[in-house]
Amino acid sequence: MFEPTEQGKDISIHSGVVLRGSNTREEDVHSTGILSIVEYSFGKCIEWKPVEVSVVSESQDQDPEWSLVNTHTTRARTISEGPDSLGRSRTVRILLSDLKSFRISRCGQQLTLMLRDGTTYVVFFQLSNADSFTSSLKTYLKFIVSRKDRNMYIVMEVEDSVLERSFAELDLFQENASDYVWKFVKNLHDRPYETTMEACSKLTDILHIPQPPVSVGSGEEYEVIGAPGVGFVLPPRPPCPRGGPLTQEQWDRCKDSEGRISNSEALKEMIFRGGISPSLRYEVWKYLLNYYPWDATNAERIELRKRKTEEYFAMKLQWRSMTPGQENRFADYRDRKSLIEKDVNRTDRTHPYYYGDNNAHLGQLYDILMTYVMYNFDLGYVQGMSDLLSPILCLMDSEVDAFWCFVGFMNKVSTNFEMDQEGMKLQLSQLHSLVVITDSQLAQYLDKHESGNMFFCFRWLLVLFKREFNANDILVLWEILWTDLPCKNFLLLVCVAILDTEKNILMENRYGFTEILKHINDLSLRIELPWTLSKAEGIYHQLMSVADHLPDHIRIIIGLEPQHKPEISDSEDEVATTESQTNGNGGRPSVSSDSGNIRFGNNEVSFERGINLSYM
Structure with a gap:
């Protein structure tokens, strides 16, 4: 972060603001401070300066056996002191030109700032709300509401603003001009022919030039899968409410007089639905x-x-x-x-x-x-x-x-943890296949932005989200995954659910590989587990409802038998055996996705970037 040599001019000041930075591992101690818009000769900035240290006890409702808050190291600190004990700078400074988008949540009390390089800052308002601050931003920035997320605002670039004014002056559109222009700019890259024809049709309406009729499906009730070779639809995602944790009474009922667990499958179903009461984990984990x-x-x-x-x-x-x-x-x-x-x-x-x-x-x-x-x-x-x-x-x-x-x-x-990383590469390939089948639009976007290899999910899979959820949630997630319900690769569906939640941010900010990686890393401790688990289970039921039409590689991922088992001749079997003995991976086939969009053999440098940036 740069340190200006001049004194800035405060344009707008908002006190009682807590900032959570994007580069710290532990996030239990926050500083309450002042959020301002400051003008310098080089441009205007959003600045946050701390006043004192306070504990935001997100873990008060967590299992007391695994609390994140370390009260031994917390003490008051004034603004006159230097960097804090974690080495963070006292002032956070963001150039307005670096702001890509922002999102308001929690009834206006939380503001998430997303930068062009993928960095994320989360702001909590204690004395006012985010609306008062964004109202100040309107004077200096042009932004529009996302069409897919009404709580998200996209900061328009200069060329976007010029294009909007040009269209607005023509007075061609019944809808809001800025919304239409943003849609035009965003769609032009992905669908150049259709987008251009749509815009031209607006002009021809004014010029009275006849146009051939165009039929467009609504897609409101069913989502069409755009995966290669797949011609069916995913039905609506069903709601999957979560349940309460396994209780002592339920646990005792599962034991017979000699201590055997009489119905382990029913027990696993209860654990999958709601986890385990903290007092029972010591005993139940030994079985799981x-x-x-x-x-x-x-x-x-x-x-x-x-x-x-x-x-x-x-x-x-x-x-x-x-x-x-x-x-x-x-x-x-x-x-x-x-x-x-x-x-x-x-x-x-x-x-x-x-x-x-x-x-x-x-x-x-x-x-x-x-x-x-x-x-x-x-x-x-x-x-x-x-x-x-x-x-x-x-x-x-x-x-x-x-x-x-x-x-x-x-x-x-x-x-x-195998040295050749084939196990990790296989999971990343399977994850990409699931994204292709559940959201082809997102899959195509990732492919076009050097992220179809899914390396940005490396840390998620390596340590099963240990660094992404708070300490109580990770215990719940792990014990749910250990049940192997509803399928053996439910972890991958959890990943798909999170990506589904973040899709609009990734695509509407037009993030590339580095920005996607940074944004995904910045989700640490900000993912809502119950909602994610419900969504992941809903995705599973969507796939199961069309199981007979799923490609075999998808069926295998979610634990179903393949429908088409190719017959292997004796000569082919001999060749396959010879290759498995000489390929150096213990007989495991080389990793590649049936979607044809993800390859690992020629992209090891990118794979190393994913490991180094997302794990360390």
Whole structure:
């Protein structure tokens, strides 16, 4: 952020404003300050200056076992002090020319500013509302209401304003001129022939030049799928209300007299519908993560835990008894040990369970990850695993229980961490296929803006949204995903649901690859989980209602059997076997989408950009 050498002139001032920046990981501590429009010689800016630090306790309603707010580090701070403890500048300054759009929500109390480079700032008004500020903006900016989201406003560029005035002077349009011009400019790129003909028809109406009739479908009740080779429609998305969490009474009813879970499928359905009560997670997670079998009796579970405890400490002893000489001759082991040490020291350190120096729980986190290296040395340790273990250890508060639950978790997601990244590439390819089938317009937009590879979703999939939701919501999301309901790749439908929510912002701001990546990263801690889960389930039911017409690659993604199984001759089978032995990926086929729009082999540089920018 630049620092002007001159004194600016305050044009409009609004006090009692909280700003949430886009570049911080922890967002529990905010500053209350003043939001202004300031004029400089180089242009006008939106400026925010803090007055004091206050705690916006978004986690007050969260599980007390996993609270994000760290009250130990919060203190009052005046504007005369330097940068805060997180290294953020005291003043945020945005050139009006850099503003791409903004959105008003929460009954006018929240304003989201979206910049041309994809950066997002969220403003909370405590003493007034966003309308008072946007009224001030009208004097200096030209913006129009989005046709798809009435709460979103698009800042018009200079050429757009000139075009609007030119059309307005002709007085050709019954609708609002600015709305029509924006529609014309936006559609010209995607549908040049149809858009030009539509605009020309307006002129010919005035000139009385006869035009051939044109028939256009309404598309109001059904959404036509534009995927190649697909000729059917998606029915309306059904509402899918969420339920309450699994209660102690419901849990007890699922057990027989010896402690067996009598109907695990019905139990999973209840968990999928509403999650698990916090007091029950310690017990139920052990079943969901395959630490305990569903049909184990009380006595069998006691015996199983005894054996697992012995096995854990035997593996732990293996690495703890390694001599310095052995370690010096074991490069892979040294590398993994060094990476674990670095990651443990920066994992959830603001959480009370891991807060402070010489924290014993950090030692347990380290020991579990090191023992996992001995348990599965082929996979070992990869950055991101500590993110998955941290909430489990906090909940279990036991090395042994946390380790075996972590093993179960890793068995579900281990392909995310394979060295060749084929598992991640496959998921990204499948995600693109789902977007193509559910929203071809968005898929085409992403393809045209270097984002059809879906690399901007890399972090979502790698650590299952650990960094996107608040700590209580991530526990709910994970336990829902562990039920494998309503289909095995429900995580991908959650991604589709979020993209569906953000579609208008991405497209109407005309974001490219970098801006899309930044915008998606800035969604961290701003995604509403219940609404997202309902939408994701609704998308699943949309697909299932036309299941017989779905392409086989989509059927496979949502857990259905393919309808067309190609017959393979003996010679073809022999060739396929030979290729699987020589392609270096353990027999897994090369990743490519049936849509024909996403390829990974020739785009590794872009893939690395997605990893580096979206994960770190």
